[in-house]
Amino acid sequence: MTPLKITIAATIVSLLLLAGVFELIRSRRLRERYALLWLATGLVLLVLSAWRGGLNTIASWVGVRGYPPAVLFAVGLLFVILVLLHYSTVISRLTDQNATLAQRVALIESELRERRSSTRD
Amino acid sequence: MSAESHAGVPDNALAMRRVAIVPAFNEEKNIVRVLAELRSFDAGLDVVVISDGSTDRTREVAEAHGARVLQLPFNLGIGGAVQTGFRYAWENGYDLALRVDGDGQHDASQLGNVMEPVVAGRADIAIGSRFVATGGYRSSAVRRIGIRLLAWVVTRIARQPLTDTTSGFQVLNRKAIRLYAADLPHDYPEVEGLVMAIRHKMRVCEVPVTMREREHGRSSIGSLASVYYMFKVLLAVFVGLFRKSVVPEDRA
Numbered sequence A: 001m002t003p004l005k006i007t008i009a010a011t012i013v014s015l016l017l018l019a020g021v022f023e024l025i026r027s028r029r030l031r032e033r034y035a036l037l038w039l040a041t042g043l044v045l046l047v048l049s050a051w052r053g054g055l056n057t058i059a060s061w062v063g064v065r066g067y068p069p070a071v072l073f074a075v076g077l078l079f080v081i082l083v084l085l086h087y088s089t090v091i092s093r094l095t096d097q098n099a100t101l102a103q104r105v106a107l108i109e110s111e112l113r114e115r116r117s118s119t120r121d
Numbered sequence B: 001m002s003a004e005s006h007a008g009v010p011d012n013a014l015a016m017r018r019v020a021i022v023p024a025f026n027e028e029k030n031i032v033r034v035l036a037e038l039r040s041f042d043a044g045l046d047v048v049v050i051s052d053g054s055t056d057r058t059r060e061v062a063e064a065h066g067a068r069v070l071q072l073p074f075n076l077g078i079g080g081a082v083q084t085g086f087r088y089a090w091e092n093g094y095d096l097a098l099r100v101d102g103d104g105q106h107d108a109s110q111l112g113n114v115m116e117p118v119v120a121g122r123a124d125i126a127i128g129s130r131f132v133a134t135g136g137y138r139s140s141a142v143r144r145i146g147i148r149l150l151a152w153v154v155t156r157i158a159r160q161p162l163t164d165t166t167s168g169f170q171v172l173n174r175k176a177i178r179l180y181a182a183d184l185p186h187d188y189p190e191v192e193g194l195v196m197a198i199r200h201k202m203r204v205c206e207v208p209v210t211m212r213e214r215e216h217g218r219s220s221i222g223s224l225a226s227v228y229y230m231f232k233v234l235l236a237v238f239v240g241l242f243r244k245s246v247v248p249e250d251r252a
């Protein structure tokens, strides 16, 4: 069985995560599209933390004997990997877009300078 | 400007500076008809097409047909594209913004009706709604369910019946232009924008319209995207209720 203290601690941490994500969206520091995965993480961890029977059942399914909270770590780790992978794709896209923007700015600037010098003559 | 060139435009609107904001993502085949219809609806209307990172000839075609084109260097999504238009409208002092899709689904000849409540000062935002009246184009089953659920939610929040919360066929006054210029969600802006407007005490009303099928190309929103859309929008709407205003209430 999962020790009661772990259940309580893990539940509180999951709730804090959810509350933190909510506050970040509310204050517009986190966009909804990037928050969905975090919310899913928080919700899954919350369910697994608070629902002791469920955690035990899943532990026995996947062959974890003796210490069910190990499943909690595994699931937490899985979600962290997913979030990181997602961010890698986002960063890649931002890198490309940033390059495009820099190039456009350079082109516009050269055009602008050309026009300025031609009007000065 | 001859008298018949803006036959459907409400009289009070003729003194207002008005601009059509047309988002277009690879719409080279549809945009010509949209621009022609806008022109024949109202010759005194400025038209700005926001080509949202289009890789086809949308920009060239639109320019050739007399529109001003803002070409975004990459795809921002419909909300980012439309917001570009609202920024343009705000910075250039327009009184009235007419939001019309670049895919030809919105029938410009119905704009007079949609404009009327805003021009008359009864609304800040008027939305062309497919569901107030009957007939015309209807979208896929999944989307219809989503649209109805969203309508239900928004109706509760607005405390007024709103049926077509995903409609991009809208007319806005300067106060509303300012709000959307300041903040508009990037992926799927209509519902969230609407909730935001309501929270900013804008007066919103619906006007019955009919919409058409696309002639060319297909809608960007498939079934799977609709489900993601639902989750994202419901989350955004929920969180939006706890947000502070983005625009101070007194000014503008």
Ligand SMILES: Nc1nc2c(ncn2[C@@H]2O[C@H](COP(=O)(O)OP(=O)(O)O)[C@@H](O)[C@H]2O)c(=O)[nH]1
Residues within 6 Å of the ligand: B023, B024, B025, B026, B027, B052, B075, B076, B077, B078, B079, B081, B100, B101, B102, B103, B104, B105, B218, B219, B220, B221
């Ligand atoms: N799909 C898509 N449409 C965009 C984008 N940016 C601007 N648009 C324009 O937004 C309008 C509505 O798009 P559409 O896919 O027809 O959506 P629907 O009418 O709601 O099914 C069209 O005029 C598009 O050209 C974008 O990033 N994606």
Ligand SMILES: [Mg+2]
Residues within 6 Å of the ligand: B101, B103, B105, B214, B219
């Ligand atoms: Mg469309």
